Amino acid sequence: xxxxxxxxxxxxxxxxxxxxxxxxxxxxxxxxxxxxxxxxxxxxxxxxxxxxxxxxxxxxxxxxxxxxxxxxxxxxxxxxxxxxxxxxxxxxxxxxxxxxxxxxxxxxxxxxxxxxxxxxxxxxxxxxxxxxxxxxxxxxxxxxxxxxxxxxxxxxxxxxxxxxxxxxxxxxxxxxxxxxxxxxxxxxxxxxxxxxxxxxxxxxxxxxxxxxxxxxxxxxxxxxx
Amino acid sequence: xxxxxxxxxxxxxxxxxxxxxxxxxxxxxxxxxxxxxxxxxxxxxxxxxxxxxxxxxxxxxxxxxxxxxxxxxxxxxxxxxxxxxxxxxxxxxxxxxxxxxxxxxxxxxxxxxxxxxxxxxxxxxxxxxxxxxxxxxxxxxxxxxxxxxxxxxxxxxxxxxxxxxxxxxxxxxxxxxxxxxxxxxxxxxxxxxxxxxxxxxxxxxxxxxxxxxxxxxxxxxxxxxxxxxxxxxxxxxxxxxx
Ligand SMILES: Nc1ncnc2c1ncn2[C@@H]1O[C@H](COP(=O)(O)OP(=O)(O)OP(=O)(O)O)[C@@H](O)[C@H]1O
Ligand SMILES: [Mg+2]
Numbered sequence: 001x002x003x004x005x006x007x008x009x010x011x012x013x014x015x016x017x018x019x020x021x022x023x024x025x026x027x028x029x030x031x032x033x034x035x036x037x038x039x040x041x042x043x044x045x046x047x048x049x050x051x052x053x054x055x056x057x058x059x060x061x062x063x064x065x066x067x068x069x070x071x072x073x074x075x076x077x078x079x080x081x082x083x084x085x086x087x088x089x090x091x092x093x094x095x096x097x098x099x100x101x102x103x104x105x106x107x108x109x110x111x112x113x114x115x116x117x118x119x120x121x122x123x124x125x126x127x128x129x130x131x132x133x134x135x136x137x138x139x140x141x142x143x144x145x146x147x148x149x150x151x152x153x154x155x156x157x158x159x160x161x162x163x164x165x166x167x168x169x170x171x172x173x174x175x176x177x178x179x180x181x182x183x184x185x186x187x188x189x190x191x192x193x194x195x196x197x198x199x200x201x202x203x204x205x206x207x208x209x210x211x212x213x214x215x216x217x218x219x220x221x222x223x224x225x
Numbered sequence: 226x227x228x229x230x231x232x233x234x235x236x237x238x239x240x241x242x243x244x245x246x247x248x249x250x251x252x253x254x255x256x257x258x259x260x261x262x263x264x265x266x267x268x269x270x271x272x273x274x275x276x277x278x279x280x281x282x283x284x285x286x287x288x289x290x291x292x293x294x295x296x297x298x299x300x301x302x303x304x305x306x307x308x309x310x311x312x313x314x315x316x317x318x319x320x321x322x323x324x325x326x327x328x329x330x331x332x333x334x335x336x337x338x339x340x341x342x343x344x345x346x347x348x349x350x351x352x353x354x355x356x357x358x359x360x361x362x363x364x365x366x367x368x369x370x371x372x373x374x375x376x377x378x379x380x381x382x383x384x385x386x387x388x389x390x391x392x393x394x395x396x397x398x399x400x401x402x403x404x405x406x407x408x409x410x411x412x413x414x415x416x417x418x419x420x421x422x423x424x425x426x427x428x429x430x431x432x433x434x435x436x437x438x439x440x441x442x443x444x445x446x447x448x449x450x451x452x453x454x455x456x457x458x459x460x461x462x463x464x465x466x467x
Contacts, residue, residue: 036329040328
């Protein structure tokens with residue numbers, strides 16, 4: 001029997017076992033597992049999400065306040081603000097990476113277990129990236145709400161702007177808003193805020209997820225917390 | 226399963242060395258084993274003897290420094306990452322001292338996980354997971370999460386999960402290590418019953434002397450080498466002499 005296999009190996013290379021079939025993890029199942037991870041590890045996810053929320057809240061409130069000012073003849077969105085936003089999002093991204101690296105370390109043994117059950121590297125990668133998307137979506141949405149509230153409070157407290165100006169400028173497009181200049185400001189910033197949050201979270205999670213995916217199962221299982 | 230093989234596991238001059246600075250730790254050093262289909266084998270030895278290392282090599286979780294491992298006559302060193310994942314999903318069931326259930330998933334979902342990787346249809350997954358959990362005595366705990374189960378119950382879920390894809394072999398690394406005497410005994414008996422019922426080969430690494438009674442053979446490992454092998458018949462003879 002051994003000789004038989006050796007022959008096959010010579011002829012077919014890695015297809016030596018006709019028996020070997022498919023391994024898969026449907027996206028719907030990966031999604032389900034990631035959602036469970038987000039639900040059940042709420043504290044950990046909340047910490048990661050907080051980073052996104054703050055970054056997006058800053059972005060949204062800054063853009064809205066500048067839009068209000070543009071309406072009242074003020075300076076509007078200034079070039080230096082983009083720099084400010086870029087730096088704030090960068091800081092937020094580093095925060096996500098840091099938090100996700102800890103999440104990976106906490107789950108070494110779990111990652112080893114998934115691999116024992118048949119997971120491929122890319123399945124582990126997929127699970128973490130879906131989780132990142134969820135974190136981005138949640139963080140983007142909550143960041144938008146906080147930013148919106150902050151901008152309205154600002155308009156309310158500032159007699160030079162006032163609540164009426166705020167609402168009218170939120171429902172009109174502001175061409176100075178990047179990418180979403182043709183949409184009403186409130187809607188444009190919602191889409192942009194969530195979009196940036198998801199993208200940022202994905203990029204920031206790439207390294208931790210890749211690291212997790214590459215773990216050797218024997219090493220991952222040895223790890224004790 | 227199309228083919229039946231005489232030996233589920235064979236190792237040839239299997240060795241694993243770890244480099245620790247200038248030191249070399251010989252965790253395994255030239256192990257030759259043949260484990261028959263359907264056998265229940267215990268691997269005993271003091272701490273550091275190389276039991277977990279052997280378990281990792283046979284389970285395709287790590288690559289040996291030297292030598293070969295055959296699972297159902299396939300040389301697993303020749304498999305690529307994809308084929309190894311398939312082997313782990315379909316041919317091997319793993320049981321650990323620390324249970325290693327996925328904490329965010331229920332008992333049912335844990336048992337279904339290997340079947341997802343193997344591409345089993347959803348209805349079939351549910352049917353089979355329920356059947357297995359009922360078989361290990363957890364019919365009433367299908368939707369509990371690991372934190373809501375006792376250690377013994379968690380290990381039963383792990384056993385059901387290990388059997389999910391009808392593997393050729395179950396590897397259990399100190400399955401009773403975290404359990405009290407009575408619960409440990411129940412787990413050992415359950416594994417022995419399943420071994421007989423399903424004909425699945427079981428290899429356990431253990432310190433647990435209770436394991437001796439149910440084993441067909443006991444392999445004593447020391448310093449990465451096989452010290453001696455006792456078969457059931459010999460154990461029975463020894464027992465009579467007392
Ligand atoms: N990843 C590693 N790096 C370095 N040394 C290792 C590694 N894994 C195991 N060893 C060493 O190899 C030897 C065998 O370890 P192994 O874990 O196989 O023992 P064991 O028989 O399972 O012990 P125990 O009963 O305590 O679980 C030990 O000396 C250990 O220190
Ligand atoms: Mg060990």
